[in-house]
Amino acid sequence: MTPLIEIRKSVLVSIWFMFLTFPIMVIRVNTVENVVEWRWHNMIAIGAGSFLLSFVWRYMIRRKEQGIRRQREGAGPRLSIFQRIGQERRIFLPALTLLAVAVVVFPFLVSMYQVNIMTTAFMYIMLGLGLNIVVGVAGLLDLGYVAFYAVGAYTYALLNHHFGLNFWVCLPIGAALGAGFGILLGFPVLRLRGDYLAIVTLGFGEIIRLVLENWNEFSFGPSGISNIPRPGLFGVAFSLEAHARYIYFIVVALAVFTIFMVNRLQNSRIGRAWLALREDEIACQAMGVDKTRTKLTAFALGATWAGLAGVIFAAKTTFINPASFTIWESINILCIVVLGGMGSITGVVLGALVLVLLPEYLRAFAEYRILTFGVVLVLMMVFRPGGIVSNVRRTYQFEGPDSGDK
Amino acid sequence: MSMDFGGLRAVDRLDLMIHRGEIVALIGPNGAGKTTFFNCITGLYTPTEGDIHIHPPGGGSKRINGLKPNRVTELGLARTFQNIRLFQQMTVLENVMIGRHCRLRSGIAGAVFRPPHTVSEERQAAMDSYRILEKIGLESFVNDLAKNLPYGAQRRLEIARALATEPFLLLLDEPAAGMNPHETHELDQLILRLRETENVSILLIEHDMKLVMSLSDRIYVMDYGRKIAEGAPGRIKNDPVVIKAYLGEEYVA
Ligand SMILES: Nc1ncnc2c1ncn2[C@@H]1O[C@H](COP(=O)(O)OP(=O)(O)OP(=O)(O)O)[C@@H](O)[C@H]1O
Ligand SMILES: [Mg+2]
Numbered sequence: 001m002t003p004l005i006e007i008r009k010s011v012l013v014s015i016w017f018m019f020l021t022f023p024i025m026v027i028r029v030n031t032v033e034n035v036v037e038w039r040w041h042n043m044i045a046i047g048a049g050s051f052l053l054s055f056v057w058r059y060m061i062r063r064k065e066q067g068i069r070r071q072r073e074g075a076g077p078r079l080s081i082f083q084r085i086g087q088e089r090r091i092f093l094p095a096l097t098l099l100a101v102a103v104v105v106f107p108f109l110v111s112m113y114q115v116n117i118m119t120t121a122f123m124y125i126m127l128g129l130g131l132n133i134v135v136g137v138a139g140l141l142d143l144g145y146v147a148f149y150a151v152g153a154y155t156y157a158l159l160n161h162h163f164g165l166n167f168w169v170c171l172p173i174g175a176a177l178g179a180g181f182g183i184l185l186g187f188p189v190l191r192l193r194g195d196y197l198a199i200v201t202l203g204f205g206e207i208i209r210l211v212l213e214n215w216n217e218f219s220f221g222p223s224g225i226s227n228i229p230r231p232g233l234f235g236v237a238f239s240l241e242a243h244a245r246y247i248y249f250i251v252v253a254l255a256v257f258t259i260f261m262v263n264r265l266q267n268s269r270i271g272r273a274w275l276a277l278r279e280d281e282i283a284c285q286a287m288g289v290d291k292t293r294t295k296l297t298a299f300a301l302g303a304t305w306a307g308l309a310g311v312i313f314a315a316k317t318t319f320i321n322p323a324s325f326t327i328w329e330s331i332n333i334l335c336i337v338v339l340g341g342m343g344s345i346t347g348v349v350l351g352a353l354v355l356v357l358l359p360e361y362l363r364a365f366a367e368y369r370i371l372t373f374g375v376v377l378v379l380m381m382v383f384r385p386g387g388i389v390s391n392v393r394r395t396y397q398f399e400g401p402d403s404g405d406k
Numbered sequence: 407m408s409m410d411f412g413g414l415r416a417v418d419r420l421d422l423m424i425h426r427g428e429i430v431a432l433i434g435p436n437g438a439g440k441t442t443f444f445n446c447i448t449g450l451y452t453p454t455e456g457d458i459h460i461h462p463p464g465g466g467s468k469r470i471n472g473l474k475p476n477r478v479t480e481l482g483l484a485r486t487f488q489n490i491r492l493f494q495q496m497t498v499l500e501n502v503m504i505g506r507h508c509r510l511r512s513g514i515a516g517a518v519f520r521p522p523h524t525v526s527e528e529r530q531a532a533m534d535s536y537r538i539l540e541k542i543g544l545e546s547f548v549n550d551l552a553k554n555l556p557y558g559a560q561r562r563l564e565i566a567r568a569l570a571t572e573p574f575l576l577l578l579d580e581p582a583a584g585m586n587p588h589e590t591h592e593l594d595q596l597i598l599r600l601r602e603t604e605n606v607s608i609l610l611i612e613h614d615m616k617l618v619m620s621l622s623d624r625i626y627v628m629d630y631g632r633k634i635a636e637g638a639p640g641r642i643k644n645d646p647v648v649i650k651a652y653l654g655e656e657y658v659a
Binding site: 267282289 | 450474475480491497499507508509513514517518520527528531532536545548549567568571
């Protein structure tokens with residue numbers, strides 16, 4: 001296809017758009033003076049805009065098709081820059097060290113506001129990685145994930161309120177309760193798949209929120225719980241700023257812990273079974289994988305991280321109420337997973353950073369947030385269906401017929 | 407054994423017996439109920455009536471109706487699917503390693519702490535899977551995604567995956583479907599070789615009569631869920647009932 005044909009097609013598209021939008025964008029009836037205003041400049045803007053968009057669109061589609069063709073011809077999939085960094089040990093280690101140093105010095109260079117945003121971003125990394133186990137790896141579309149987040153948050157808030165338990169005690173309890181609720185939800189939905197599963201989990205998420213909202217004696221209803229203490233350190237008194245940094249480091253440590261754990265889980269016998277379950281449930285069972293057990297571990301191990309993140313959330317904001325745990329939160333986390341790349345840890349980490357930091361720094365466009373979200377997601381589905389970093393399978397090397405090794 | 411779907415009796419009092427080391431074929435026109443019979447044996451469906459008994463090599467006997475599919479596989483029955491059901495986005499080796507799954511033991515703790523025995527178990531599983539791929543002739547594809555394999559290789563990968571579960575009875579649902587004559591011939595050799603080296607009995611559904619006649623020790627023929635004939639290939643070939651079922655009334659002289 002020559003560029004000329006492309007340009008002609010784009011011109012046609014722009015003419016079509018000008019025609020379509022003519023009645024609403026060009027003609028305006030001014031009812032005060034009873035005249036019709038012709039806003040021709042709008043038409044020019046639409047024509048130019050749609051021409052440009054259409055041209056870029058075509059260009060991108062063509063590039064994508066070339067990529068697919070190259071792959072067919074045996075060149076192998078092109079690795080993204082992150083995957084290449086991950087494979088080159090010489091680049092990987094220094095890059096990792098640099099990143100670690102950056103993460104450590106970050107809170108001392110910037111304002112408290114920035115530190116708090118970063119803390120949130122790292123919390124979402126944990127949430128994203130947890131949901132990634134359920135949705136990305138095991139292929140179980142869970143829209144009620146926020147419920148486990150709520151379980152974690154209320155665990156800390158209530159245990160502290162009633163029994164004065166501190167943050168460090170509540171952290172494992174929150175994780176365990178998250179896992180418990182994961183299993184509790186897992187049982188009734190064992191037989192469900194796809195859309196049905198999504199709807200039921202969505203319902204489950206709402207149920208938890210509604211219970212928290214209405215059961216005043218238990219959860220203090222919509223007014224929530226305030227004065228939740230921040231995490232302590234052997235009774236050291238912190239300034240507000242130091243506390244923000246302290247929480248930041250706790251979250252960073254937990255996020256690293258999450259990455260480590262999730263990575264190990266994915267590269268194991270269980271991780272393989274999750275993947276197989278996602279690919280084909282029936283074949284998976286027929287090959288001797290216990291479906292019930294595999295699904296329940298996915299739900300439980302996914303929810304654990306939400307429980308942990310919930311405890312931190314309560315400690316960080318010192319105030320929680322049910323309004324923090326709406327369906328939007330679930331969707332947000334799901335977007336992190338889908339945008340970042342289903343099943344890919346690097347992808348989810350990047351996805352979390354992008355989806356938390358961008359809206360924060362683009363406050364000016366806050367009104368268009370959902371719109372941008374939608375557009376970006378659609379574009380991603382068309383051009384990079386695997387997410388920012390798509391998952392690569394591990395490869396094994398075998399030498400010779402008898403001395404195989406990996 | 408029988409199996410009903412609502413009012414439809416898909417398998418009607420079929421009884422079938424496979425001896426150790428035998429290759430038995432199950433044939434019949436489309437919709438005869440062959441795949442349904444497989445699904446009943448492997449636990450995907452629970453048969454409406456009847457019993458399925460197995461006699462594993464270790465001795466003893468066990469009734470397996472209504473067991474979950476993964477239990478049946480653990481007991482030593484493994485199958486392939488008529489419409490290929492590979493794990494598309496996983497590599498060829500991982501596909502076979504899933505077959506090993508039920509013979510491995512490590513759990514969550516093993517995955518997280520990676521104690522030596524888990525590491526060696528994983529290594530062993532990868533090795534064993536690779537050996538199986540070598541036997542089937544797929545070792546050049548180890549790290550390719552299953553979906554990128556040519557069709558014939560996908561069918562063979564299904565067999566490899568089933569073998570990885572260490573079955574004593576291998577159930578193959580139309581393994582030659584869609585293969586060219588050359589591939590079919592290779593498959594023929596492969597199945598015979600498997601019987602010798604792996605000590606498995608084989609129950610085979612197949613429409614390719616040439617393959618069936620050359621491979622099988624005995625043949626069962628079904629039509630409308632019922633068994634209409636059984637016996638050695640030579641007898642089945644000339645059985646008027648079978649010819650009628652396949653070709654219709656008017657061809658029978
Ligand atoms: N899950 C099901 N629910 C209802 N009817 C079914 C189901 N599975 C199969 N059947 C019916 O049972 C009958 C036997 O089907 P089956 O798939 O066992 O045939 P088959 O012998 O394997 O045919 P083919 O040679 O085409 O593979 C068919 O009439 C089919 O429509
Ligand atoms: Mg069939």
